[in-house]
Amino acid sequence: MAEEPDFDAPIAGMSLTAEVGSRPWQNPPKYATVDDAIEYYLDRMSSEDFLDQLTDVMEMGVPITSIANTMQLGNVMEGMHSVDVGMLVLPVLVEMMMLVGDSAGVEYDSGLSKSAPMNDKRTRNTLVAKTARKLQIQLNEKEGKENNDEPMMDKPDMEEEDVEEKTMGLMGRRK
Numbered sequence: 288m289a290e291e292p293d294f295d296a297p298i299a300g301m302s303l304t305a306e307v308g309s310r311p312w313q314n315p316p317k318y319a320t321v322d323d324a325i326e327y328y329l330d331r332m333s334s335e336d337f338l339d340q341l342t343d344v345m346e347m348g349v350p351i352t353s354i355a356n357t358m359q360l361g362n363v364m365e366g367m368h369s370v371d372v373g374m375l376v377l378p379v380l381v382e383m384m385m386l387v388g389d390s391a392g393v394e395y396d397s398g399l400s401k402s403a404p405m406n407d408k409r410t411r412n413t414l415v416a417k418t419a420r421k422l423q424i425q426l427n428e429k430e431g432k433e434n435n436d437e438p439m440m441d442k443p444d445m446e447e448e449d450v451e452e453k454t455m456g457l458m459g460r461r462k
Contacts, residue, residue: 312365312366316367328383342387351381355377359374
């Protein structure tokens, strides 16, 4: 005899959802205006613990814009203020953190300057640059050349004929 299906079981994906209004960002924010949010941040940033932690992070070289953006996004998620109030408060946070850095005598990265040149250490270590170096090494090994660290972007592009001749595989065709 076949078993009858159990219709009292939870719906698939039910554990991945939450009731509307159960998350902090789904409720009205605690601070609805920019002035209220700035006062909240001033009170929070005036503690000695926060100032010590902020100067330590600034000394590590973390850009101030990243710190301020992380702070305001965290408070949006906690329901302290809305996203738009957070975006309007962001320049004030950056200025306040720069003032803290200046008064503490800390050399900091404001994060407001344009992007660094390609030979900057941080830029060289990006995923794109690492991938380009790996591809360059593989190309050098195939061609039997010495391994050099020149980026692939400096090499002239391969001609289309070379690419078509090397095309192999299931969908590769000869003309």
